[in-house]
Amino acid sequence: MSADDLAAAGPFDEADRAAVYRAIATRRDIRSEFLPGPVDPAALARILGAAHQAPSVGFMQPWNFLLLHSLETRARVHAAFARANAEAADLFDGESQALYRQLKLEGILKAPLNICVTCDRERGGTVLGRTHNREMDLYSTVCAVQNLWLAARAKGIGVGWVSIYHEPDLREILKIPPAVAIVAYLCVGHVERQHAGPELAAKGWRQRLPLEELVFEERWGQRP
Amino acid sequence: MSADDLAAAGPFDEADRAAVYRAIATRRDIRSEFLPGPVDPAALARILGAAHQAPSVGFMQPWNFLLLHSLETRARVHAAFARANAEAADLFDGESQALYRQLKLEGILKAPLNICVTCDRERGGTVLGRTHNREMDLYSTVCAVQNLWLAARAKGIGVGWVSIYHEPDLREILKIPPAVAIVAYLCVGHVERQHAGPELAAKGWRQRLPLEELVFEERWGQRP
Numbered sequence: 001m002s003a004d005d006l007a008a009a010g011p012f013d014e015a016d017r018a019a020v021y022r023a024i025a026t027r028r029d030i031r032s033e034f035l036p037g038p039v040d041p042a043a044l045a046r047i048l049g050a051a052h053q054a055p056s057v058g059f060m061q062p063w064n065f066l067l068l069h070s071l072e073t074r075a076r077v078h079a080a081f082a083r084a085n086a087e088a089a090d091l092f093d094g095e096s097q098a099l100y101r102q103l104k105l106e107g108i109l110k111a112p113l114n115i116c117v118t119c120d121r122e123r124g125g126t127v128l129g130r131t132h133n134r135e136m137d138l139y140s141t142v143c144a145v146q147n148l149w150l151a152a153r154a155k156g157i158g159v160g161w162v163s164i165y166h167e168p169d170l171r172e173i174l175k176i177p178p179a180v181a182i183v184a185y186l187c188v189g190h191v192e193r194q195h196a197g198p199e200l201a202a203k204g205w206r207q208r209l210p211l212e213e214l215v216f217e218e219r220w221g222q223r224p
Numbered sequence: 225m226s227a228d229d230l231a232a233a234g235p236f237d238e239a240d241r242a243a244v245y246r247a248i249a250t251r252r253d254i255r256s257e258f259l260p261g262p263v264d265p266a267a268l269a270r271i272l273g274a275a276h277q278a279p280s281v282g283f284m285q286p287w288n289f290l291l292l293h294s295l296e297t298r299a300r301v302h303a304a305f306a307r308a309n310a311e312a313a314d315l316f317d318g319e320s321q322a323l324y325r326q327l328k329l330e331g332i333l334k335a336p337l338n339i340c341v342t343c344d345r346e347r348g349g350t351v352l353g354r355t356h357n358r359e360m361d362l363y364s365t366v367c368a369v370q371n372l373w374l375a376a377r378a379k380g381i382g383v384g385w386v387s388i389y390h391e392p393d394l395r396e397i398l399k400i401p402p403a404v405a406i407v408a409y410l411c412v413g414h415v416e417r418q419h420a421g422p423e424l425a426a427k428g429w430r431q432r433l434p435l436e437e438l439v440f441e442e443r444w445g446q447r448p
Contacts, residue, residue: 005426009250009257009418011380012243019240020247020378024274024371026233033233050248052435054370057387059424061433066440073442088355100352118444128324128429129387131312136387138359139407142366147248149279149367150374154244156235163281163353163360175443183363194233200283202229205352209285211276216290218297219399220342 023150029199030158031104034111034189038069043155044113044188050151051117056140058128062121063141063183066174068114073173077185078108080169081162088164103203106162111187116174117145119181141183148186158191247374253423254382255328258335258413262293267379268337268412274375275341280364282352286345287365287407290398292338297397301409302332304393305386312388327427330386335411340398341369343405365407372410382415 011017048065056062068074085105092100108114119141130136149159162185170182201207217224235241272289280286292298309329316324332338343365354360373383386409394406425431441448 005419006257006417007250007420009252009377009380009382009415012247012378015239016243016246017378019236019243020374021270021274022240023236023244024277024375026231027277027279028233029279033230046245048435048439050245052438053248053251055251055253055373055385059422059430059432061438064438064440064444066442066444067448068442070442084356088352091350091355092352103352105353124430126315128312128316128327128424129329131315131388132308132390133387135362138363139366139369142363143370143373145363146278146367146370147374150244150371151248153233154236154241156233158233161279163357165356167357175445177444180444191233193230195229196231198283200352206283206348208283209276211272214276214285214288215272216288218290218292218294220288220290220401220404221399224291 023153027149027153028194030160030191030194031107032110033191033194034107034158034187035191037112037190039113039157039188039190043157046155047148047151047157051144051148054140054144054147057130057136060124060127060137060140062119062123062137063144064118064120066116066118068116074108074114076173077114077170080165080173081106081108084164084166099203099205105164107160107187108162111189113188115186115188116170116182117141117184117186118176119183120179121181122179138181138183145184152188156190158189158194160187162187247377251373251377252418254384254411254415254418255331256334257415257418258331258382258411259415261336261414263337263381263412263414267381270379271372271375271381275368275372278364278368278371281354281360284348284351284361284364286343286347286361287368288342288344290340290342292340298332298338300397301338301394304389304397305330305332308388308390323427323429329388331384331411332386335413337412339410339412340394340406341365341408341410342400343407344403345405346403362405362407369408376412380414382413382418384411386411
């Protein structure tokens with residue numbers, strides 16, 4: 001290989017590093033703060049482009065993006081959420097259940113746009129790098145979601161990830177074929193304000209763990 | 225809730241947006257370009273901090289980070305890779321197999337640091353948001369990996385994700401308990417240069433798909 005194939009890859013300057021860290025640090029899961037106007041088409045193209053730049057196993061690019069503007073479609077998804085969420089609340093006890101029932105866990109109807117991000121398990125036949133870890137294509141698709149989320153933060157667009165639904169319900173509503181996995185259901189819209197920190201921490205559901213307790217060296221359980 | 229809990233969430237200015245997009249666009253899977261020196265401890269703390277700021281289902285924060293400096297440990301992982309990779313090569317036919325055998329698919333020994341990122345499936349009992357989609361904690365952990373990768377790019381640190389191994393091999397080498405899933409095995413080190421585009425495209429393995437073919441509206445298969 002010639003050196004021409006290589007590009008500079010050194011550190012960003014301080015201001016640019018700070019911008020990247022700020023996107024990471026101030027990305028929130030948005031449920032209530034969506035503004036009503038439609039998502040700017042150029043901004044939408046930008047965040048989808050960022051998703052498409054995600055790493056993918058064997059350069060498989062297994063993702064698709066289903067854009068859901070229609071209120072009718074989103075109302076059907078919301079009904080599927082509501083049914084699953086009622087079941088979910090019953091799984092928590094006492095005070096937790098009372099708190100759970102107060103939490104706003106989705107912005108399906110409030111956000112002007114929903115995006116269902118899927119993973120085509122059969123794209124490209126035998127996939128380099130997936131031969132021994134079959135779930136790598138799902139993980140690639142999650143990387144696309146996180147890229148989208150961070151690019152959206154930089155654009156002033158909020159994203160919320162909804163995970164409380166029965167998968168067959170969404171599959172039927174969106175006509176997703178059997179070989180395609182549903183990875184993420186996202187609520188998307190412009191925002192002006194958001195929670196200063198993780199909303200579940202602010203509401204007393206669970207607190208940030210100390211990072212140092214999560215780092216091991218050389219083998220599981222061994223502290224640095 | 226008082227307005228005090230909310231912070232500004234508008235768009236970044238143009239320079240800061242560009243920095244975020246640049247991290248996303250120039251993040252590469254590094255295999256060969258690692259510099260030999262150790263990873264700067266402050267930079268390592270920064271990228272682990274970015275990982276820990278990832279979204280997680282029910283604020284579960286299911287991740288751990290196993291830092292592998294020891295050459296002995298990494299040599300055992302490399303042997304596990306080599307065995308699996310020989311099997312993997314046999315799964316491709318003819319020209320593909322010849323090309324596969326020429327590809328450099330990991331930097332386990334060349335990188336000064338490897339990080340195994342895991343997901344504790346049992347952390348925190350019943351998890352909000354995971355009640356109906358059991359794999360959400362794995363996906364949260366992947367978001368942490370992508371955060372780490374982008375923060376590393378901004379720091380001039382390269383990351384390569386190795387997925388070709390038999391999971392029980394890694395589990396035994398790193399003493400990972402049964403309730404903990406191995407999500408990512410990363411090779412990490414400073415870099416000065418990297419491939420200008422996706423390495424598998426440059427080597428002729430597979431090319432970038434047109435994004436517009438991957439976007440649907442309202443239901444699967446319907447073009448905007």
